[in-house]
Amino acid sequence: MTTGPVLTVAGLEVSVSTEGGLRPLVQDLSFSLARGETLAIAGESGSGKSITSLAIMGLLPPPAVRVTGGAIHLGDTDLTRLPERRLQAVRGNRIAMIFQEPMTSLNPVLTIGTQVTEAIRAHSDLSRRAARDEALAALKAVRISQPERRLAQYPHELSGGMRQRVMIAMALALRPDVLIADEPTTALDVTVQREVLDLMRDLQRQTGTAIILITHDMGVVAEMADRVIVMQQGRMVEEGPVRQLFAAPEHPYTRALLAAVPRLGAGAERGRQSPAEPGNPPVAAVNELRVTFDIRGGVLGGVTHRVHAVEQVRFDIRPGETFALVGESGCGKSTIARALAGLVPHHGRIEIAGRSVAGLDRAGRKALCRDVQIVFQDPMAALDPRMRVGDLVAEPLVIHGIGTRAERRTTVAALFERVGLSPEHLDRYPHEFSGGQRQRICIARALALRPRLIILDESVSALDVSVQARVLALLRDLQQETGVAYLFISHDMAVVENVADRVAVMYLGQIVETGTRDQVFGNPRHPYTRRLIEAVPIPDPTRSPPVQLRLAGEVPSPVHPLGSGPERVILRDLGAGHLVAS
Incomplete structure (x- = not known):
């Protein structure tokens, strides 16, 4: 050697x-x-x-x-x-x-x-x-x-x-x-x-x-x-x-x-007060939501198995609140987001601003788009590379017939200033911006229709920590200004603890723990929640990483034979709305 x-x-x-x-x-x-x-x-x-x-x-x-x-x-x-x-x-x-x-x-x-x-x-x-x-x-x-x-x-x-x-x-x-x-x-x-x-x-x-x-x-x-x-x-x-x-x-x-590194415990230290008022009717109400996908096989190509992506989920999101869904890939977080936006068929009841999402006609779906917008994980994939960013942000206004061409350009310029970009950027193409700037453009487009709810699906997970910190600060400021509610979907527990008012932890399509940020992070009661929190890398080299049992055997699957399904999780109230699977 x-x-x-x-x-x-x-x-x-x-x-x-x-x-x-x-x-x-x-x-x-x-x-x-x-x-x-x-x-x-x-x-x-x-x-x-x-x-x-x-x-x-x-x-x-x-x-x-x-x-x-x-x-x-x-x-x-x-x-x-x-x-x-x-x-x-x-x-x-x-x-x-x-x-x-x-x-x-x-x-x-x-x-x-x-x-x-x-x-x-x-x-x-x-x-x-x-x-x-x-x-x-x-x-x-x-x-x-x-x-x-x-x-x-x-x-x-x-x-x-x-x-x-x-x-x-x-x-x-x-x-x-x-x-x-x-x-x-x-x-x-x-x-x-x-x-x-x-x-x-x-x-x-x-x-x-x-x-x-x-x-x-x-x-x-x-x-x-x-x-x-x-x-x-x-x-x-x-x-x-x-x-x-x-x-x-x-x-x-x-x-x-x-x-700029998000740290566990920083959210509690800041003591961020939610602008949400509990007495107000919820922006979104989800009750007994179930989403399944059929798997075909066999000689005749019939349905043999079913993916139980989301199983009997219920929660609500209040005006001005940040409600976080956390869990590993495949737990059903993004499927819930698509159901809320009316993009996948579902069972159960979803109400947005008091209106049911199910059975909407074309006009109803168009109205739903005004109330619910999504910001995706990869901004480059969400922006058409052949269109100027000003036109991309104005597109929702064009679809809904809002304003004249000049009025739309004025609105888009104001949106760019609101998210920290210059109106001079309107005529550039997506590839001329950094990742953080592209995500700001996506946020500006989501705000164009003044929605009641914005779904943020892993929208900061691919960003550098300093860019991530700036985007999260922007989201907080916009929420304070407009009262918009956020459904924040992430697997990054440190980020969630810094931005969320209430948190729901998902495992294999079901919620296993939910409560306020302080309840879930300060007193996690479900083993899976504790495992997620303990797995977060801590930016402190003097601290030894926690010793965890290595998982053995097959990873549990949401796929079940036709006619059977997952065992229903029953949530127990520990007080003050802190619910944990028993």
Whole structure:
């Protein structure tokens, strides 16, 4: 085993070719990485984190983006001077990478077994059978359930957490010297994130692999890293041991980054008062809501199973209130949102402003759209790239025949100012804005019709922490100004605790605990609620992560054979509206 650094980056400069010449994306970046060490590279989108990782892997898209200065040494080998043929032998073998979205990294037409086996055989002389045995061992190492069965399955048949485990198995199968993890848990639920982080830590102990962790989640940095590099606009602005950097950050940008992190307990400390008045009739009332989807199979293609996405859910949302639905992917949160907006058929009763959503004619559905608007998770996917943003925000006004063309433009300009954008931006296209600005445009469009209820479906989960903080502050200000109610859907418990007035925790299509923010976070009574809260990464490197029992066996499923269904959860009132499943 060598005693020197396994990886050394010296004066790295990466540039992109433009019409005006080369423009630097990363400048004068230097660091070293020891065996068994975890180095976190933190910063917002566009800071150069991912470009640095692609440069180390030799995956920059030539000729537009290329290394224009400095060196990257893996041991004694300068990777920047290696031809592509020799780089291929290094990639996956001595340096491996886990990308943020495993579904786009796995081939959808090949089985998991084929892909893991292919990765192993590319860098070894093993026979197909021996490589398959190694692939099975790799899947067992990442504690995926039923690994033999997973070998024969395709990526779409696995959950996001399972797909990420497959990516980790592929990356670590050949015991690389360096593992680069680029936002490996950003798209995962908090409990799955906890399991993946624990898994990476365990495997590092066993193999001695050095890890470069690229993330904007300072809670993950605090738990995983030995050292931290903070990047801003392509430059390193601060570097140091994780405890020192969190305890006494020196650069203003580092201080701002840490201050923007949502922390559990901060909501209670602020004591935010809801503008909602309990005596007012609710904006939305949901009673015994049930949403199911049929699964067909067999020789005749009849219905054999049913997905019980939402099962006997009831709650209401008051004017000016933020009501949060929390839970892991697949628990039914987004299905409830679509039912409230009249986008999926349902059983039970949903009332918006006293009117039932069921059985509406075309005019009724159009009126419902005025009262209920949705802001989705990915603003780029929600905005037509061929339309100017001013026209996108004005579109709801056009559909509902509100105002003249000049009046609509005046209204849109006022909406842009309200969400912190300039009227000068009206004639730009979505790609000309940052992620946070695009989400503000989506919020402006949602406000155009002055709705009573805005559904925020994971609307800040993909944003950097500082951008997230600004968007959440904007939402609070707009609520104070207009009295609009929010249905806030998220799996991020720290964010929910900072914005919600009341919270409902969902598990497999049913609510298992509900109450005020202080009741649910200050006195969680259901085991699943406690598990969600304990899994949140805390941005404090002096605090040891909680020891949790690893889940074994199959993950429970909302799919049931026709004629059967889930057991109905009965909620017990603990007092003052704090309801918990018994």
